[in-house]
Amino acid sequence: MVHPSSVKINEVEFFELRDIIVKISGIMFSEHKKYLIENRLSKRLIELKFTSFKEYIHYIKNNPKRDTEINTLINLVTINETYFMRERGQVDYLISTVMPALLAKNKKNIRIWSIPCSTGEEPYSIAIELHDAGFFSKASIEVIATDINSDVVETAKHGVYREGAFRSCSQSFIDKHFTKKGADFIINSNIKSRVKFNVGNIVSSKIIPLMGTVDVIFCRNVLIYFDFDNKKVALSNFKDILSNDGYLFLGHSESVTRVSNDFVMSNFGTGIVYTKK
Template identity: 30%
Template structure:
């Protein structure tokens, strides 16, 4: 029987539902053969026998720590530095200067959130951009990076990457912010110290961040794995965390059309982002026409 046409009561489809409930990720039909292989390996590793028994044990909570082993195997973590370069160029040339200009003078740190950071390529790209721009030197900034996969977060803190991950890094930045470690590249300790990594499951809103009113949120290539109801709940929460003048970036092919109406798309030339809708301007009241003074009656003689 083809995995793509399993009836709803089959263990693999039950596992798909469990993963969706746990992470929000909808496993597409073309990945079911891969999921079947993963499930068979995990069933063997846990000694449950069949995949059916393995799924049943997951449903009953009989495999402590198993989700931490399974989630990294079934979630997509492939990324690289400076992915979607047109977005990074707009962020560097337009978004960051506008965010800082709106402050007038250095005040609270610029707050940035990489919502699904995987192994840290996205927040580290932003940290390089911020560190490399000398005009930003007077300003302080903080980057929060979250992910559901704690193994990926451990890799991000370690900061070791292969050739493919650093393939789009400009040579001068590669020289400045990385050290060679055999066949790998190690992100500088100074840059890693500027990023705060924290586990967070976007599939279970509401969620809290250490600091509210985030100026720049990167929610890239996340919503495409969620079904529409969860997309709406996540975006609603993200909108509440976005600062009044903040910017939200999705993946280059993602859109909030038919998802929500609180945030509006803003065309930035080579890409677009989302911002809070501006309240419609209240029309000025019509000018008051001065009434002619009425003379008082003369007093009686």
């Protein structure tokens, strides 16, 4: 039998797959993303020797190995765009205002959560700024970084980047914290060891016992991809995970307005921060 070099998705299959993806991850693909799904998954279907998306959907619904395949599916469809010091106004505010406020409360252990962390640029940027401002010697600070995509979490753990990841950084930021080897920039071990990575899903209730309580949440550039119900679930999970005097940062184009009544918004000039009511 001759196998095709690509597999086409029809409308019915697209809607069925889209419902599976949104139910698991919260990510809602609009109809014009049909070709993105087709492009990203076609190769996987061929690897599994399927000739239609119908067979693949049957497999992820019924096969005993479906959990492993669902993990692969999610890894293939997530959008992992990120870079160092993205939306830096919020990181600056963490350093100038949030950390001093938490320290003034004599917190023994301060936990900062970067979710979703993608390939690690966001949590490492946070760790670098905390390091440069001397906070690691003032308190026990944990930087925890989580993503649903197990592949990006593995990449993040290695801490090896290419030039494009530094589009928003000064040369001194790079020189101070990375070692160049060929085209690679390897994060220095004093920063790397400050970030603990794990795989987790913000729309699953399992994320609450996984994380315990944290003092700061950076959840940037993921809620824009979610449908309304899953935005609600994620924000409700954050309400449970965030300490009563904690801080929540969302991406510039994201907001809790009309989704959650559990947070109060404050504008600090270069960005917005939420605290619990």
